Amino acid sequence: MNANVYLILTEDGSHSLKNEALNETYHSFHGAVQESAHVFIAMGLGHWCDHHDSSPRILEIGFGTGLNAFLSLIFAEEHQQEVYLESLETFPLPAEIYEALNYAEAVGNAEFGHLFDQLHTSQWGEKAELTAHFSLKKEEAPVHEYSPTTPFNIIYFDAFAPNKQPEMWTMDVLQKMYDSLAPGGFLVTYCAQGQFKRNLKQAGFTVEELPGPPGKKEMVRAVKS
Numbered sequence: 001m002n003a004n005v006y007l008i009l010t011e012d013g014s015h016s017l018k019n020e021a022l023n024e025t026y027h028s029f030h031g032a033v034q035e036s037a038h039v040f041i042a043m044g045l046g047h048w049c050d051h052h053d054s055s056p057r058i059l060e061i062g063f064g065t066g067l068n069a070f071l072s073l074i075f076a077e078e079h080q081q082e083v084y085l086e087s088l089e090t091f092p093l094p095a096e097i098y099e100a101l102n103y104a105e106a107v108g109n110a111e112f113g114h115l116f117d118q119l120h121t122s123q124w125g126e127k128a129e130l131t132a133h134f135s136l137k138k139e140e141a142p143v144h145e146y147s148p149t150t151p152f153n154i155i156y157f158d159a160f161a162p163n164k165q166p167e168m169w170t171m172d173v174l175q176k177m178y179d180s181l182a183p184g185g186f187l188v189t190y191c192a193q194g195q196f197k198r199n200l201k202q203a204g205f206t207v208e209e210l211p212g213p214p215g216k217k218e219m220v221r222a223v224k225s
């Protein structure tokens with residue numbers, strides 16, 4: 001993928017990035033933090049913790065800016081909830097890009113700024129215990145070549161949109177996501193396209209259509225029963 005990315009400001013005042021080659025942003029233009037907080041935290045991690053006592057193991061497709069990881073870390077600290085996140089990425093961002101992102105300030109947690117940096121500086125391929133409750137393992141690997149050994153409870157499926165990067169949304173990848181989940185686990189994503197929902201059902205998921213973040217009508221939670 002072309003490394004040409006640059007910073008943009010979204011409508012909630014938080015940054016995102018634009019990938020020029022794909023002509024695609026990393027988050028919703030209506031608000032990066034708002035989108036991530038709704039789709040991945042409220043409907044994903046928060047939903048899991050409302051219904052389970054066990055600590056979730058999360059797989060993320062697309063580490064990108066580290067925003068989902070950062071909001072998960074904050075959730076883990078605020079709720080004293082143990083969280084393990086494994087995140088795949090093929091294009092780790094250069095320091096001059098991630099150092100310019102305003103997420104600690106945008107979420108009103110400036111004191112967590114050093115933890116945002118540590119999400120990025122932690123070693124690829126190694127588990128890092130970043131706080132008492134939150135650990136992260138980043139894998140520099142494409143989803144197509146990744147085979148988890150221990151099942152996950154939640155998948156943050158945060159790939160670029162199907163019309164921009166169709167190889168991320170194939171039946172093969174969705175089947176791999178299904179196989180990577182423990183029974184009762186689920187995948188959350190901002191995408192609610194018709195063909196995608198049909199493919200999820202074909203892979204074995206039960207599809208829940210949920211209200212989307214500001215500016216988007218719908219999102220999806222796909223459950224492995």
Ligand SMILES: C[S@@+](CC[C@H](N)C(=O)[O-])C[C@H]1O[C@@H](n2cnc3c(N)ncnc32)[C@H](O)[C@@H]1O
Pocket residue numbers: 001025026027036061062063064065066067068069088089090091141142143144158159160
């Ligand atoms: C929508 S953006 C990521 C958003 C990210 N979760 C964030 O909060 O910034 C999609 C990400 O998927 C990554 N990606 C592209 N191809 C990939 C692949 N084959 N496997 C894993 N990640 C990939 C991109 O480099 C990009 O960082």
